[in-house]
Amino acid sequence: MGSWVSDARKRIYRNLKYRxxxxxPPAAPFRFNSPVVVVGSAPVSHKPAGLDGSFRIITVNGSQSVIAKWGVDAPDITMMMFNQVEGTTPNAVEVRRVLTRQRTGTLYVFLWRKDDRARLEEGLRAFDYQYDRLEIVDRYERMALLDRVANLRSLEMDADSKCSNGMNAVLFALYNGAPAVIITGINPNSTGHVYNSAGLTRLHVHMDKVLVSKLVSEGRPVFTADPSVSEELGIPLWTATSR
Structure with a gap:
């Protein structure tokens, strides 16, 4: 009974506050006028066909380790969950390991308290992760991405009702004008992460699939560089002639 009442209160509070x-939604540091590559951390990913310096790259948590193999020194944007900065889970520890002494353009940290920026900066210094610009995205700004771009509402009550950070990055790119969004290393059907061998189960599978289906059915300019993902989820495959 107590849990039901608590959940009901939380739903009412979040709904009222959002309204x-x-x-x-969070704004990009610049308007996207060329293809945007969103790199997730699924074990399988591919360098998009025709990738050159005009493409913008967004990495998520520890997926920055992927683009190093493409000869890219740093992404334009990185999106990171708050718990990756100080968390003690195996995944958080591995994220910090692969990001140690790396850098990004603009770093967006989700769900960190906006009134505790100094602690965030200190946490990032602890593993020497550098950035040109630091932004904190709260829950309601993240909810607005899903609402404004996909016309879907979520009060983020549990993992199944939330998008993954990878799909939030897709929404972010679309919201900020990307003429094409190419995903790689994002597959709701996969398990594990490219930067560790823990084989952790992927969260947010349901909402990610709902969102992918909606974006594709509406003809949004979303592509994948991963042939197996294209086949499984029906996302158009990015090729050299897609641009």
Missing amino acids: IIRPD
Whole structure:
């Protein structure tokens, strides 16, 4: 009974707050006018056909380790969950390991307290992760991405009702004008991460599949560089002639 009441109160609170504050989704540091590559951390990924310096690259958590193999020194944007900065889970520890002494353009940290920026900066210094610009994205700004871009509402009550950070990066790119979004290393059907061997089960599978299906059915400019993902999920495969 107590849990049901608590959940009901949380739903009411989040719904009212979202409606009252009417948040804008997070803005990119610049308008995207060329293809955007969103790199996830699934074990299998591919360098998109025709990738050159005009493409913008967004990495998620520890997926920056993938682009090093492509000869890319640093992504334009990195999206990171708050718990990767100080967390003690095997995944958080591995994320910090692969990001140690690396850098990015703009770093977006999700769900960190906006009134505790100094602690965030200190946590990032602890593993020497550098950035040109640091932004904190709260829950309601993240909810606004799903709402504004896909016309889907989520109060983020559990893992099944949330998108993965990879799909949030796709929404972010679309919201900020990307003429094409190419995903790689993002597969709701996969397990594990490219930067560790723990074989952890992937969260947010349900909402990611719902979102992919909606974006594809609406003809949004979303592609994948991964042939198996194209076949499994029906996402158009990016080729050298797609641009």
